[in-house]
Amino acid sequence: MLDDFMALSRVLTGVNELDDDLGRQYLSRLNGGSFQPALQKALDQFRKLRKGATLVQQVKDKIVGADDLRGIACQIVLLWYTSLVQDNLDLQHPPPSPSFSYGTQQQYFSGLVWRVIGAHPPGLSGGYFGHWRYRPENEPK
Amino acid sequence: MSPAKRARGSRKSIAGTGRKHHFDVVIVGAGVAGAMVAYRLAQAGASVVMLEAGVRNPGRIEMAGAYAVAKIKSPHSAYVQAEADKNAPSPDGAADYEQAFTNPDQLYKSGYERRTGGSTWHWLGHTPRMLRADFEMRSRYGGASDFPPGLVNWPISYDDLEPWLCEAEWEMGVAGSDEEWQDLFGSHRSHPFPMSMIWPSYSDMWIAGKINGARFDGFEYRVRSTPSARNSSLYDGRPPCAGNSICVPVCPIGAKYDGFVHVAKAMAHHAELREQCVVNELDRDKDGSIHTVHFLNYQGEPGTVTGDVVVLAANAIETAKLLLMTGLANTSGEVGCNLMDHLSKSTYGIVPEKLFPFRGPPSTSGIESFRDGEFRAQRAGYRVSLNNDGWARRGTPQTQIVDLVTKQRLIGQELQAALFDQVTRQIRLSCSVEVSPDHNNKVEVSPDQKDGLNIPKPKLTFTPSDYSFRGLVHATHALQDMLRLLGAKQSDIFDANAADPKAYDGAGHIMGTCRMGNDPATSVVDAQCRTHDHKNMFIAGAAVFPTAGSPNPTLTLAALALRAAKDIGEQLGFKTQSIAMRS
Numbered sequence A: 001m002l003d004d005f006m007a008l009s010r011v012l013t014g015v016n017e018l019d020d021d022l023g024r025q026y027l028s029r030l031n032g033g034s035f036q037p038a039l040q041k042a043l044d045q046f047r048k049l050r051k052g053a054t055l056v057q058q059v060k061d062k063i064v065g066a067d068d069l070r071g072i073a074c075q076i077v078l079l080w081y082t083s084l085v086q087d088n089l090d091l092q093h094p095p096p097s098p099s100f101s102y103g104t105q106q107q108y109f110s111g112l113v114w115r116v117i118g119a120h121p122p123g124l125s126g127g128y129f130g131h132w133r134y135r136p137e138n139e140p141k
Numbered sequence B: 001m002s003p004a005k006r007a008r009g010s011r012k013s014i015a016g017t018g019r020k021h022h023f024d025v026v027i028v029g030a031g032v033a034g035a036m037v038a039y040r041l042a043q044a045g046a047s048v049v050m051l052e053a054g055v056r057n058p059g060r061i062e063m064a065g066a067y068a069v070a071k072i073k074s075p076h077s078a079y080v081q082a083e084a085d086k087n088a089p090s091p092d093g094a095a096d097y098e099q100a101f102t103n104p105d106q107l108y109k110s111g112y113e114r115r116t117g118g119s120t121w122h123w124l125g126h127t128p129r130m131l132r133a134d135f136e137m138r139s140r141y142g143g144a145s146d147f148p149p150g151l152v153n154w155p156i157s158y159d160d161l162e163p164w165l166c167e168a169e170w171e172m173g174v175a176g177s178d179e180e181w182q183d184l185f186g187s188h189r190s191h192p193f194p195m196s197m198i199w200p201s202y203s204d205m206w207i208a209g210k211i212n213g214a215r216f217d218g219f220e221y222r223v224r225s226t227p228s229a230r231n232s233s234l235y236d237g238r239p240p241c242a243g244n245s246i247c248v249p250v251c252p253i254g255a256k257y258d259g260f261v262h263v264a265k266a267m268a269h270h271a272e273l274r275e276q277c278v279v280n281e282l283d284r285d286k287d288g289s290i291h292t293v294h295f296l297n298y299q300g301e302p303g304t305v306t307g308d309v310v311v312l313a314a315n316a317i318e319t320a321k322l323l324l325m326t327g328l329a330n331t332s333g334e335v336g337c338n339l340m341d342h343l344s345k346s347t348y349g350i351v352p353e354k355l356f357p358f359r360g361p362p363s364t365s366g367i368e369s370f371r372d373g374e375f376r377a378q379r380a381g382y383r384v385s386l387n388n389d390g391w392a393r394r395g396t397p398q399t400q401i402v403d404l405v406t407k408q409r410l411i412g413q414e415l416q417a418a419l420f421d422q423v424t425r426q427i428r429l430s431c432s433v434e435v436s437p438d439h440n441n442k443v444e445v446s447p448d449q450k451d452g453l454n455i456p457k458p459k460l461t462f463t464p465s466d467y468s469f470r471g472l473v474h475a476t477h478a479l480q481d482m483l484r485l486l487g488a489k490q491s492d493i494f495d496a497n498a499a500d501p502k503a504y505d506g507a508g509h510i511m512g513t514c515r516m517g518n519d520p521a522t523s524v525v526d527a528q529c530r531t532h533d534h535k536n537m538f539i540a541g542a543a544v545f546p547t548a549g550s551p552n553p554t555l556t557l558a559a560l561a562l563r564a565a566k567d568i569g570e571q572l573g574f575k576t577q578s579i580a581m582r583s
Helices: A002-013 A020-030 A033-048 A055-064 A070-082 A105-109 B003-008 B032-043 B060-069 B082-087 B118-122 B137-141 B158-172 B202-211 B260-268 B315-326 B398-406 B412-423 B466-485 B554-572
Strands: B022-028 B048-051 B098-100 B223-225 B272-274 B278-284 B290-296 B302-312 B343-350 B363-367 B382-387 B426-433 B442-450 B456-461 B493-495 B537-539
Touching: A002 A020, A002 A033, A002 A055, A002 A070, A002 B412, A020 A033, A020 A070, A020 A105, A033 A055, A033 A070, A055 A070, A070 B398, A105 B060, B022 B032, B022 B554, B032 B048, B032 B118, B032 B158, B032 B260, B032 B554, B048 B260, B048 B302, B098 B442, B158 B554, B202 B223, B202 B363, B202 B382, B202 B466, B260 B272, B278 B315, B302 B315, B302 B554, B315 B442, B315 B456, B343 B466, B382 B466, B398 B412, B426 B466, B466 B493, B537 B554
Parallel strands: B022 B048, B022 B302, B048 B272, B098 B456, B302 B537
Antiparallel strands: B223 B363, B278 B290, B290 B302, B343 B426, B343 B493, B363 B382, B382 B426, B442 B456
């Protein structure tokens, strides 16, 4: 199950170097409670797809494009990018105020979104005095 | 021990505890104001005790970690501690207060931290000075019938306080640009900043290039770096800022000043710190002096200390509450009145250029052009801040990710490209508007709500004046004008409260409630922060501000605290030392 979750995560995030240990933790957060049926269905669907050059488009069509799987696809991206899950994600009736839950400190500081935007996790810059004056050294190309 | 007391041999100890009972100075509250008074007097040889209602923090890394996983990223999120939150609660916003109101949208919205080091743990660190005119509001701008009656003159001038502002800048370690801040609106600087400025962000410099020299309603935009008590180089044993971006709620490396710096310095000079001591009673002697301070620990056990001088430094809300509970210092009837904050508001935009937010201190530059002028006869002045936190306050990046995946169905490289394109062009501009003092905006003792020690909580009433709201409306228009100058399309400009021009947020700047003045009939303390009613009791902190101006208050309150320490020392026979100013 972890292998499939990691493979699907790589497609959804667009990042190939994902940490297996974090993946195990994220899988555990989703593989229980209300997320479990949709996660299982998404992974079942993912296993049916032909691996190859068109995999991203197939995931877009068959998982992100499916009304009952789009939400869990979003949660997987949210986890890897921010360590959050949205507790009240409802695509049919979007809540007026989204509510998110965090995981562990390790997960928070491992969020991928910060490098996607050329920044750093809040609280962990790893930078020198004044680095904010310049374009980021990790600016995506 | 003061020389006079030493001669009488009056030092006592609590039997069996070995803990000293009598001190030259008893200070209630170990935040920045109390800590600075404690430090200066302990350094001069006085025996000092700080009674702190809160607890000491764990390590900075633990606090940054607590913030990282907190569901609500509020200022208090790094400081949750069950026992302290029960016995010495720290309000984290409007919902944590009992409030009397006529309009549910017009409330007091700023909280404070009851903790060793106080609210400076989660301040932004900005230290712009008050202006010369801020001390002279009535004589400069009063006269019109609708000029707020609360906008009085201070009993001291900018020139009186200026040397102490320098002292405070050196004690805290302020980084700033001498060139940009010399003689701002006629407010001179007699000494340079102790450190060169915090570097402006990439975003600040782009904005300056676009708007400097342009005008709005006759006011010229000019971007200046904001002076900050945040190290730009190694200073006072603390490292330079590394731009970790979470000054609020905690600097993970101690580059930003907080009150614990001076708590530790005071303790190094043998001042005593007693935590978890919630002061609930002060005894008035027959001669009107105050020597005996009673407190409860978190187990509800009572304790007492006495002092030749008592200093209340528990922030503007808690100090006023304590005085109202004890019925002291209130011949004027002004204790608790004139509660102030700044009205804060943010406007958000998407600009054409990538500015790379979410890096560096949350704000590094601002615009001071709107702070003073003849217009203050009719409406409030304000500061503008340029911010480096994108649309974090609107839920970015998480809400953006949800939208992009669920609405645009983007994943993988397409999702990354969209996030990079959108988030890096986000900008937030904000204002901080002067609140005019109003006798009816006040702290009272709640008749109903009590904390875990059965001590009453404060009850607040706060309705900003039309004078302040006129300033807020002007500021909102200026922020929108700036975003248009920066190239934001009208459809990409968001005012979170566009439907209500009077909507505001709190700024975390709790001021007033024990105003300073020369007339005991209309003020609580004199120009030295000594209560009119009790010659051996002083108040340190922003509680004594007669008016607020538009700058962040911490530098001013620190300067007043250092100045009061000198007067307390003279009253007791101790000579406090000033920092040797380097030229």
